[in-house]
Amino acid sequence: MVKKTSKSKDGQILTDGDALELMEVEITEEKENIDYKKSPVYIYYEWCKKCGICVAFCPTKCLGRHPDGSPFVEFPEKCIHCETCDRLCPDFAITGAKR
Amino acid sequence: MANIPQKVVHKYLRHNKKFPHVWCPGCSNGTTLGSIIRAIAELNYDRDGITMVSGIGCSSRMPVYVDFNTLHTLHGRALPFATGIKMQKPEQKVIVITGDGDATAIGGNHFIHACRRNIDITTIVLNNNIYGMTGGQYSPTTPTGDRATTSPYGNIDPVFDICELAMAAGATFVARTTAFHALETQDIIKKALEHKGFSVVEVVSACPVIYGRLNKKGGGPEMMMHMRDNSVPLKATEKMTPEQLEGKIVRGIFKQVNKLEYCDAYANLMSQFNVKEEAKK
Ligand SMILES: Cc1ncc(C[n+]2csc(CCOP(=O)(O)OP(=O)(O)O)c2C)c(N)n1
Ligand code: SF4
Ligand code: SF4
Ligand code: SF4
Ligand SMILES: [Mg+2]
Numbered sequence: 001m002v003k004k005t006s007k008s009k010d011g012q013i014l015t016d017g018d019a020l021e022l023m024e025v026e027i028t029e030e031k032e033n034i035d036y037k038k039s040p041v042y043i044y045y046e047w048c049k050k051c052g053i054c055v056a057f058c059p060t061k062c063l064g065r066h067p068d069g070s071p072f073v074e075f076p077e078k079c080i081h082c083e084t085c086d087r088l089c090p091d092f093a094i095t096g097a098k099r
Numbered sequence: 100m101a102n103i104p105q106k107v108v109h110k111y112l113r114h115n116k117k118f119p120h121v122w123c124p125g126c127s128n129g130t131t132l133g134s135i136i137r138a139i140a141e142l143n144y145d146r147d148g149i150t151m152v153s154g155i156g157c158s159s160r161m162p163v164y165v166d167f168n169t170l171h172t173l174h175g176r177a178l179p180f181a182t183g184i185k186m187q188k189p190e191q192k193v194i195v196i197t198g199d200g201d202a203t204a205i206g207g208n209h210f211i212h213a214c215r216r217n218i219d220i221t222t223i224v225l226n227n228n229i230y231g232m233t234g235g236q237y238s239p240t241t242p243t244g245d246r247a248t249t250s251p252y253g254n255i256d257p258v259f260d261i262c263e264l265a266m267a268a269g270a271t272f273v274a275r276t277t278a279f280h281a282l283e284t285q286d287i288i289k290k291a292l293e294h295k296g297f298s299v300v301e302v303v304s305a306c307p308v309i310y311g312r313l314n315k316k317g318g319g320p321e322m323m324m325h326m327r328d329n330s331v332p333l334k335a336t337e338k339m340t341p342e343q344l345e346g347k348i349v350r351g352i353f354k355q356v357n358k359l360e361y362c363d364a365y366a367n368l369m370s371q372f373n374v375k376e377e378a379k380k
């Protein structure tokens with residue numbers, strides 16, 4: 001299984017409280033079929049607690065689950081940017097907002 | 100390094116604090132925090148104009164994570180602190196975050212009297228039907244028959260209906276929603292914040308790790324599905340029989356009336372004494 005981590009330089013998710021549209025994160029990407037930077041959905045694995053809520057309620061079933069329970073974007077083309085995952089995630093760990 | 104988009108909610112979070120937060124996987128508290136923040140963002144309130152007050156409990160940890168004026172007080176006593184703040188600084192938007200135990204058990208007395216006074220505070224009760232933080236004792240909202248660590252063979256107590264209680268005690272805005280209905284929660288909280296007077300929003304929440312496990316309700320997703328499948332909007336209840344309504348969570352705004360607000364009543368009283376502005380400060 002491939003694990004991605006996202007983290008800013010100083011170990012925090014955000015670099016600047018006012019950087020509203022963009023936040024700088026380090027994406028250590030290994031062999032996932034999807035280019036994470038171009039992915040319609042971002043998952044902050046640092047904060048995700050693998051509860052499965054985003055996967056369960058995504059209306060288009062575009063998210064899949066790794067064996068450890070963490071979500072990943074299985075079918076990027078299916079995402080309709082409804083933001084259901086955003087709203088229901090208890091951990092502020094995923095965004096499917098349109099950019 | 101790459102720039103990735105950030106959600107509006109992050110603007111209001113104390114992201115330098117301990118994130119990920121303390122809540123268990125699948126706990127509704129985080130989802131509701133998101134709805135609250137989105138409501139505030141939509142209303143475009145100044146962050147420094149908001150004071151969030153809480154008591155003790157899992158839900159009451161919420162103010163720790165938000166970048167407003169915040170106060171984390173004593174179990175059940177958020178409302179007395181909030182009342183003091185509101186009286187001293189009526190221009191502040193005061194929001195109280197409380198749990199079912201915090202609001203209706205140890206803080207029940209404070210709760211009914213805040214309702215009675217109709218002070219302009221928005222109280223959001225995260226009702227997860229249990230004392231989550233202390234390991235699962237039954238609360239006044241634990242459904243009759245359900246298990247808690249203090250009712251291993253089923254709870255025999257009848258439950259408090261938080262909305263009925265608030266309405267009877269005199270709150271002027273009373274609503275119920277569920278954590279799953281995040282958009283509706285956002286909308287109702289917006290209306291509650293804009294309401295002048297004491298507003299109560301009960302958010303039916305999932306505590307999958309304690310209540311869910313004790314009562315075999317499944318994890319976070321399953322408990323959210325339960326909220327989706329077993330709740331009805333207030334409008335739809337008109338055509339439903341009592342049998343059909345059995346066991347259903349009714350969502351909606353139950354009461355919204357205008358009545359003299361407490362800080363206004365106090366200001367009216369004080370105006371007779373010609374108190375100088377300076378003296379008040
Ligand atoms: C005066 C006092 N009594 C008891 C406690 C122990 N205590 C802490 S949290 C809690 C119950 C919290 O339940 P609830 O308000 O429903 O919050 P939840 O954890 O479920 O969100 C209790 C009894 C305390 N902290 N202070
Ligand atoms: S934005 Fe909607 S469609 Fe896209 S991943 Fe999230 S829930 Fe699924
Ligand atoms: S809802 Fe959030 S915390 Fe839960 S699995 Fe999805 S991203 Fe992770
Ligand atoms: S014990 Fe229950 S209410 Fe408390 S954080 Fe865990 S799931 Fe949430
Ligand atoms: Mg509780």
